[in-house]
Amino acid sequence: MNAAQRKYHISKHFVELKELGYIYSSMGKINGLERRAHAFMERCCNEDISEATQERQERKFIAEAIELFGGQLPKGFMLNGDPRGYTLKLDDTAYSRDPRDPNHMPVTYTDMGGYGILAPDFN
Numbered sequence: 001m002n003a004a005q006r007k008y009h010i011s012k013h014f015v016e017l018k019e020l021g022y023i024y025s026s027m028g029k030i031n032g033l034e035r036r037a038h039a040f041m042e043r044c045c046n047e048d049i050s051e052a053t054q055e056r057q058e059r060k061f062i063a064e065a066i067e068l069f070g071g072q073l074p075k076g077f078m079l080n081g082d083p084r085g086y087t088l089k090l091d092d093t094a095y096s097r098d099p100r101d102p103n104h105m106p107v108t109y110t111d112m113g114g115y116g117i118l119a120p121d122f123n
């Protein structure tokens with residue numbers, strides 16, 4: 001992807017985030033949350049972290065996501081615990097697969113399972 005294409009994809013995704021209620025003026029906050037949440041999910045797979053600690057940290061990530069989206073999570077928001085993929089996602093079962101349907105997936109970037117990716121890496 002060249003610089004112009006990268007800029008286009010970032011701009012398009014940013015508009016989609018804003019339509020979901022994202023309140024910040026850049027992708028920095030959501031990308032930071034993605035990095036921290038992903039690193040924690042990876043640690044959970046590689047280290048002996050108690051279930052209570054995992055749940056407490058997940059609640060913190062969700063609280064931060066609520067803040068990023070102006071006090072309300074987007075419909076279908078989920079934390080993916082599998083560190084092989086992105087962590088901040090939208091559950092595809094909350095949306096229609098038909099792009100003509102007003103309830104279709106609100107973000108362009110999805111994984112192979114159809115889950116919406118909230119903080120994709122455009123590099």
